[in-house]
Amino acid sequence: MSGLWITVIIVLVLGIIVGNLLLLRDSRKFRIPKGFKKREYDDKDDDSGW
Numbered sequence: 001m002s003g004l005w006i007t008v009i010i011v012l013v014l015g016i017i018v019g020n021l022l023l024l025r026d027s028r029k030f031r032i033p034k035g036f037k038k039r040e041y042d043d044k045d046d047d048s049g050w
Helices: 003-027
Strands: none
Touching: none
16 A cells, blocks of 8 residues: 555544544533433333344
8 A cells, every 4th residue: 555545544544533532522511401301111112023
């Protein structure tokens, strides 16, 4: 591989990592609405067949 392709791959990987870290940082600011109710999960009602 040429040096150009290696540089492009490294820049893409670093961009993905930095983007995910920025998303995690911004997700801390998310506020849950007052009327939010947590869903109860029941294995008996699962029709997926797994």
